[in-house]
Amino acid sequence: MRIKKMDHIAIAVKDLQGSIARWVKALGMVAGEVEDLPERGVRLCKIKAPGSPALELISPLGEDSTVARFLSDHGEGIHHFCFEVQDIEKSLEQMKRGGVPLIHERPVSGAGGSRIAFIHPRSFNGVLIELVEKK
Numbered sequence: 001m002r003i004k005k006m007d008h009i010a011i012a013v014k015d016l017q018g019s020i021a022r023w024v025k026a027l028g029m030v031a032g033e034v035e036d037l038p039e040r041g042v043r044l045c046k047i048k049a050p051g052s053p054a055l056e057l058i059s060p061l062g063e064d065s066t067v068a069r070f071l072s073d074h075g076e077g078i079h080h081f082c083f084e085v086q087d088i089e090k091s092l093e094q095m096k097r098g099g100v101p102l103i104h105e106r107p108v109s110g111a112g113g114s115r116i117a118f119i120h121p122r123s124f125n126g127v128l129i130e131l132v133e134k135k
Helices: 016-027 066-074 088-097
Strands: 003-012 030-037 042-048 054-060 077-085 115-119 129-133
Touching: 003 066, 016 030, 016 042, 016 054, 054 066, 066 077, 088 115, 088 129
Parallel strands: 003 054, 077 129
Antiparallel strands: 003 077, 030 042, 042 054, 115 129
16 A cells, blocks of 8 residues: 555544634634535535644534544544555555455545545444545
8 A cells, every 4th residue: 555645634623613713813724615525424624724734623514423522532633644645446456465454445425525444443442434436
């Protein structure tokens, strides 16, 4: 598997609009569009600073989403790191053959029409990792 680049760092937040305003005002970052992903149970917004990976602010769409459970268990904070790959299916197959525990063995739909998959946190020192193949 070959990582192209770090795509984003996701931060779970309770108040998406308030968090966007805080990051933009305090640090001068630029916010993208807010996007709902009902199939993932999240609402998100990527904010950027020149030359660096995006920060993806994510909040739950409902109480039954994984992000709602994360917020309940851990509070606000870093949720996952995301790396862009060229071929997500090939990457997942290589990881599976290597014995890496996966949350998704097949890609699922992600933000902006991308295909994503999550790798279990026990694989990487307790850190949830997302792989993304951009459209």
